[in-house]
Amino acid sequence: MLDRDAALALVRANIPDLSLFQHCLASEAVLRSLADRLGQDETLWALTGLLHDLDYATTKDDPARHGLAAADMLAAELPGEALQAIRAHNAEHTGVAPESALDFALRCGETVTGLITAAALVRPTKLEGLAASSLKKKMKDKAFARTVNRETIKECDRLGLELADFLNLAVAAMQGVAPDVGLA
């Protein structure tokens, strides 16, 4: 398995878009925190979050390949369970259904970063004081961050986490990397 420095170098080399790069770092932080909470492998889950969109530059016009191509690129670098999660994070297009805890963690974890980032960007204090109750309201507002799939965020229940608990965990995780994800 590659180490974090090598993973970050891969992300830098393959993801020129700043906001997508920041999304990868946010996903890494949320996945590490989920692993910590659930007693799972923090290193593996964090790397899976960091690397899950590695193919985006080459698949953005071919959604059915998004996730599959990244798993191919990483076949020699990550264990099978991480590759499977990367394929299943785009299950709606790849047809690879999520099954494991890591599969569901990547799906809800990477998706919630979009909601939290959108919510933080319109607050003067950004992530500071961003409450789960406020995020829940945003989830009910269909016009807010409309590309963020609410149902995927709610897959946190497959990890045994209540939505509010999950939202708080994700905000705290992103606070830990706020300068790196453009939310300081």
Ligand SMILES: [Fe+2]
């Ligand atoms: Fe993503």
